Amino acid sequence: MLSGEVAVLVAGTGGVRSALLHRGRLVQGHAAEVAEQVAAVEAEHRPRWVWWSAGDAARPLVEARVHLARAWDVAEAHRLLHGGFEASPALCWAAVHGLARDSVPAPPGDDLFDLVGAEDLPPDDVLVDARGHLRADHLRWLEDPAHLGAWAEAALTVAHRQLAQAEAVSPRLASTVTSESAAALLCLELERDGLPLDRARTEQLVAEAAGPRTVGDVETTAARRARDETVLRHVPGRESTDLRNPAQVKEMLAAVGVDVPTTRKWVLEAYREVHPVVDALLAWRRDERIATTYGYRWLDAHVGPDDRLRGRWTACDGAAGRMTAENGLHNLPAALRPGVAAHPGHVLVRADLGQVEPRVLAVVSGDTAFAAATRADDLYAPVAQRLGSDRAVAKIAVLAAMYGQRSGAAGEALKGLEAAYPVAMGLLERAAASGRRGEPLRTYGGRLVPTGRFLAARPPGTDPQLDAARGRFARNAVIQGSAAELFKAWAATVRASVRELGASVVLCLHDELLVHVPEEAAAEAVRRVDGSLEAAARRWSGGAPVRFVADTSVVRRWSEAKD
DNA sequence: ATTGCTACGTA
DNA sequence: CGTACGTAGCAATG
Numbered sequence: 001m002l003s004g005e006v007a008v009l010v011a012g013t014g015g016v017r018s019a020l021l022h023r024g025r026l027v028q029g030h031a032a033e034v035a036e037q038v039a040a041v042e043a044e045h046r047p048r049w050v051w052w053s054a055g056d057a058a059r060p061l062v063e064a065r066v067h068l069a070r071a072w073d074v075a076e077a078h079r080l081l082h083g084g085f086e087a088s089p090a091l092c093w094a095a096v097h098g099l100a101r102d103s104v105p106a107p108p109g110d111d112l113f114d115l116v117g118a119e120d121l122p123p124d125d126v127l128v129d130a131r132g133h134l135r136a137d138h139l140r141w142l143e144d145p146a147h148l149g150a151w152a153e154a155a156l157t158v159a160h161r162q163l164a165q166a167e168a169v170s171p172r173l174a175s176t177v178t179s180e181s182a183a184a185l186l187c188l189e190l191e192r193d194g195l196p197l198d199r200a201r202t203e204q205l206v207a208e209a210a211g212p213r214t215v216g217d218v219e220t221t222a223a224r225r226a227r228d229e230t231v232l233r234h235v236p237g238r239e240s241t242d243l244r245n246p247a248q249v250k251e252m253l254a255a256v257g258v259d260v261p262t263t264r265k266w267v268l269e270a271y272r273e274v275h276p277v278v279d280a281l282l283a284w285r286r287d288e289r290i291a292t293t294y295g296y297r298w299l300d301a302h303v304g305p306d307d308r309l310r311g312r313w314t315a316c317d318g319a320a321g322r323m324t325a326e327n328g329l330h331n332l333p334a335a336l337r338p339g340v341a342a343h344p345g346h347v348l349v350r351a352d353l354g355q356v357e358p359r360v361l362a363v364v365s366g367d368t369a370f371a372a373a374t375r376a377d378d379l380y381a382p383v384a385q386r387l388g389s390d391r392a393v394a395k396i397a398v399l400a401a402m403y404g405q406r407s408g409a410a411g412e413a414l415k416g417l418e419a420a421y422p423v424a425m426g427l428l429e430r431a432a433a434s435g436r437r438g439e440p441l442r443t444y445g446g447r448l449v450p451t452g453r454f455l456a457a458r459p460p461g462t463d464p465q466l467d468a469a470r471g472r473f474a475r476n477a478v479i480q481g482s483a484a485e486l487f488k489a490w491a492a493t494v495r496a497s498v499r500e501l502g503a504s505v506v507l508c509l510h511d512e513l514l515v516h517v518p519e520e521a522a523a524e525a526v527r528r529v530d531g532s533l534e535a536a537a538r539r540w541s542g543g544a545p546v547r548f549v550a551d552t553s554v555v556r557r558w559s560e561a562k563d
Numbered sequence: 564a565t566t567g568c569t570a571c572g573t574a
Numbered sequence: 575c576g577t578a579c580g581t582a583g584c585a586a587t588g
Contacts, residue, residue: 246570
């Protein structure tokens with residue numbers, strides 16, 4: 001991995017200085033100057049770029065629209081190797097040097113630093129302190145551009161050591177690091193490019209839920225009262241109920257004969273017929289969600305003058321390693337999806353993975369019988385046949401096995417599954433057992449998933465309910481986390497393969513991709529999105545006999561797609 | 564001002 | 575509700 005051409009890019013903390021280290025040559029200067037050199041090195045050598053983190057080093061390049069193909073992101077590598085989300089340079093450095101994480105010195109300004117700090121700092125030209133850690137004040141130290149060369153060398157040292165550690169852990173881990181590193185780069189591009197909206201249509205959809213835009217507190221309050229009135233008119237004598245206060249809502253419902261333990265949606269759903277206020281309340285909640293979270297304030301804050309919705313993206317969360325996004329990019333209500341639309345001259349290529357989690361289970365477990373079922377477009381059909389049951393029962397059983405669900409019909413159906421696919425079910429049970437013991441596990445790609453994280457104060461074995469929760473978490477994490485790795489490998493491959501079409505990935509949603517494509521390139525983009533899945537799945541699964549499928553279509557609006 | 568809870572949107 | 579995430583409002587806590 002790091003045996004080929006390598007270049008290092010680091011950012012200073014003094015203004016906008018950065019540095020590029022390539023073949024022993026150090027170029028440093030303002031980010032814009034260095035960006036030019038970076039582009040030249042990329043064009044000529046296409047190296048693997050090493051940085052402490054993409055957000056830190058690559059952001060100016062992404063903003064300057066310099067495309068970089070391959071990276072080793074030290075922070076992402078650290079998250080994979082050691083689990084969790086925290087991945088500061090000091091922590092990454094400590095981890096590859098075998099130093100305990102709680103021995104990492106506190107930065108200046110911290111109370112602890114004032115106690116033990118300043119006299120432990122090394123001489124001004126030295127990055128590493130007497131105990132082998134990065135100097136505690138390295139952020140301030142990096143304000144001096146003279147230190148950027150050492151900072152780049154340190155990143156390279158960490159990357160090489162991470163590679164060695166990765167290879168010792170799992171044969172797939174180094175490849176996962178490069179894929180996750182590309183995903184981190186993609187996250188910066190997603191932040192830069194945003195999700196194209198049809199602003200007028202989106203405003204119209206918001207208006208349908210929240211009413212027209214209001215000006216000033218008086219009007220806003222009046223609109224709010226008008227929305228509340230649609231519920232309160234069903235409960236004469238209780239018009240003063242605060243609908244935003246669950247306790248008051250519960251009391252109001254009790255007064256009309258709806259006695260519920262909580263006022264949650266799935267509880268109230270059963271009472272729609274009992275009293276008209278229930279239906280009105282649920283409709284109000286749906287509208288209130290749009291009014292408060294996805295209303296005009298949201299539009300004004302996060303949709304740019306170029307009609308693109310922007311938010312921060314993270315390549316992996318702290319649990320199993322899914323991507324996350326802010327500002328509604330990952331939880332936009334379905335009602336607003338018609339507002340997500342290609343801009344003039346473009347279309348959206350929308351692709352989502354079909355039944356990705358059971359297919360991932362087939363790879364992770366190496367269960368040949370279960371893998372055979374993935375040859376079908378609908379894998380639940382052959383599973384049902386083997387179980388001698390309905391498709392619906394087969395589906396519930398498979399999902400229950402992966403999620404640890406016990407309620408409903410799942411329990412009975414699971415028994416047949418254990419007999420039919422002992423290898424796959426054995427893997428899930430082993431994962432659950434590690435979780436119950438509070439032991440970490442690794443995803444297929446090698447990401448360490450800690451399970452002791454729930455209430456560290458209460459160790460495994462002291463609370464059966466907590467142990468069961470850890471077991472469910474672990475059972476799910478090995479699947480969800482591995483699926484996230486396949487997805488990111490796919491997204492990174494799409495990123496690379498549609499670029500020359502003038503297309504770009506504009507949304508990643510766990511098993512779904514939206515690509516913004518110039519109209520004339522639509523058909524070719526579809527081919528490349530599908531081809532990328534085949535290539536990414538083959539690489540990720542090591543050629544396992546497991547089929548992955550995508551439903552790929554060309555649409556103007558996100559809502560046009562099925563489902 | 565921060566934290567915990569309830570609630571709900573997405574996968 | 576099986577898991578994960580982000581966001582908002584309210585109540586209780588400092």
